[in-house]
Amino acid sequence: MRVPVLLRTIVTGVVVALVPANVWPPVLFTLGVRWGSLVEIGFLSLFVWWASGGGPPLTSQAVRKTYFRHVPGSPSQWAWGILAAVAFAVTVHAAIVLLFRFVPFPASAFREGYDLSFIPSRRWQWLAVVMSAASAGICEETGFRGYLQQPLEDRYGAPVAILVSSVAFMVLHLTKGWALVGMTPIVLGAGGLLGLLAWSSGSLMFSMIGHIVMDIGLFGYWWTGIAGDFTARPITETGLDQLFIIALVGFSVALLVALVAMGRLRQGANRSTSSRALRHRVGQQSL
Numbered sequence: 001m002r003v004p005v006l007l008r009t010i011v012t013g014v015v016v017a018l019v020p021a022n023v024w025p026p027v028l029f030t031l032g033v034r035w036g037s038l039v040e041i042g043f044l045s046l047f048v049w050w051a052s053g054g055g056p057p058l059t060s061q062a063v064r065k066t067y068f069r070h071v072p073g074s075p076s077q078w079a080w081g082i083l084a085a086v087a088f089a090v091t092v093h094a095a096i097v098l099l100f101r102f103v104p105f106p107a108s109a110f111r112e113g114y115d116l117s118f119i120p121s122r123r124w125q126w127l128a129v130v131m132s133a134a135s136a137g138i139c140e141e142t143g144f145r146g147y148l149q150q151p152l153e154d155r156y157g158a159p160v161a162i163l164v165s166s167v168a169f170m171v172l173h174l175t176k177g178w179a180l181v182g183m184t185p186i187v188l189g190a191g192g193l194l195g196l197l198a199w200s201s202g203s204l205m206f207s208m209i210g211h212i213v214m215d216i217g218l219f220g221y222w223w224t225g226i227a228g229d230f231t232a233r234p235i236t237e238t239g240l241d242q243l244f245i246i247a248l249v250g251f252s253v254a255l256l257v258a259l260v261a262m263g264r265l266r267q268g269a270n271r272s273t274s275s276r277a278l279r280h281r282v283g284q285q286s287l
Contacts, residue, residue, distance in 0.1 A: 009151050010168055017143020018172070020047045024135040033124040037131050044138055051142050067147045072203045077268050081201050084261035085210030087254045088197065092190050092214050094251035096222065097230075099182045101244050105230045110178040114223040125226050133215035141208045144169050144191070145198035158199045166191035178223070190214070193258060200266040 023043055027036045049055065053065030072078060116125045144165045152161035169191035170184065198207040220227040235244055 005155060006152070006164070009148055010164065013143045013146075013148025013165070014168060014172065015143070016051065016147045017140045020044075020142075021135055021139035024132060028128060028131070033119055033128050033131075037127055040131055040135060044135065048138065048142070051146070067150045068142065069146060069150060069198065069203050071205060072201065074268065077201065077203075077265060080261045080264045080268070081197075081203070081206035082209060084197055084201075084258050084265060085206045086213060087258035087261060088190075088193050088210040089213040089217065090254035091193070091251060091258055092186065093217050094247050094254060095186050095189070096183075097232075097247040098244070098251060099186065100230060101232060101235050101247065103182060104234060105232075106178075106180065107225070107229070109180070110222050111225060112178075114219070116224050116226060122226060125224070126220065129216060129219040129224065129226070132219050133212045136215050137208050137211035140169070141194065141198070141204050141211050145195055145207050146204050149195055149198060153199060162192060162195035162199060165195050169194075196262055197258075197265075200262040200269065202269040206265075 020043070024036075024040050027039050027043075030036070031039060048068075051064060052068040053061045055061075072081065116128060119125045119128055148168060149161045149165040152164055166188055170188040173187050174184070194207045194211060197210060198204055201207075217227075222230070232238075232243055235241070238244075
């Protein structure tokens with residue numbers, strides 16, 4: 001019995017995202033931050049190598065290379081991609097600030113399961129945060145925006161593919177203690193922007209960068225509190241204060257910058273595709 005393409009793609013993407021992403025916690029708790037980070041860097045390097053088409057089985061190398069998308073080479077593409085990635089991360093954090101100006105910030109729900117007190121040094125705590133963000137960003141983007149979204153783009157088009165990958169991304173994160181009703185549209189929107197970034201650039205590099213930058217802030221501030229505590233009260237108590245206005249303006253500007261940068265990335269990707277197609281036709285004619 002053949003498994004439907006949509007279901008098979010979703011399962012594959014989720015497995016590729018979750019299994020390698022969950023290697024880091026036991027490595028951290030078993031080996032500690034210093035040696036665990038070295039092991040995790042080696043593991044992530046091997047994972048990227050395999051997911052991008054390296055290693056066995058030989059029969060799936062071409063498919064894995066396609067699902068991992070390509071690595072951009074143009075300096076202009078890198079500039080617009082990094083701008084889009086950073087603007088995306090700012091958009092998400094500004095959205096969270098706005099959310100908790102409407103409702104109180106449930107610190108205990110956010111901090112549950114993210115206690116880093118077993119790591120005595122703040123410097124090593126930050127290393128654990130960065131490694132956690134890198135693990136989640138690299139593995140989840142490979143799974144959701146690569147192995148899940150890419151084949152669906154080819155079969156159903158970008159809108160359907162981005163929607164499916166975003167919903168799967170959101171459902172996965174609804175199992176977290178911080179997944180409140182107000183966070184649901186933020187997680188869904190974050191997944192949508194990451195999917196749009198991967199599609200517009202034709203690469204996973206920038207969605208990985210954006211995801212990692214976002215998660216460094218999430219782990220360091222919202223989930224562990226090592227970067228500080230959010231103490232602002234809802235605007236029902238304080239009124240429309242300066243912090244709320246700054247967050248609203250920051251959200252709007254960052255979202256606009258991210259979308260403009262993605263538009264420029266898409267234009268560059270289309271030009272590159274047209275150029276490759278033209279060279280291919282010229283090569284065939286010369287033969």
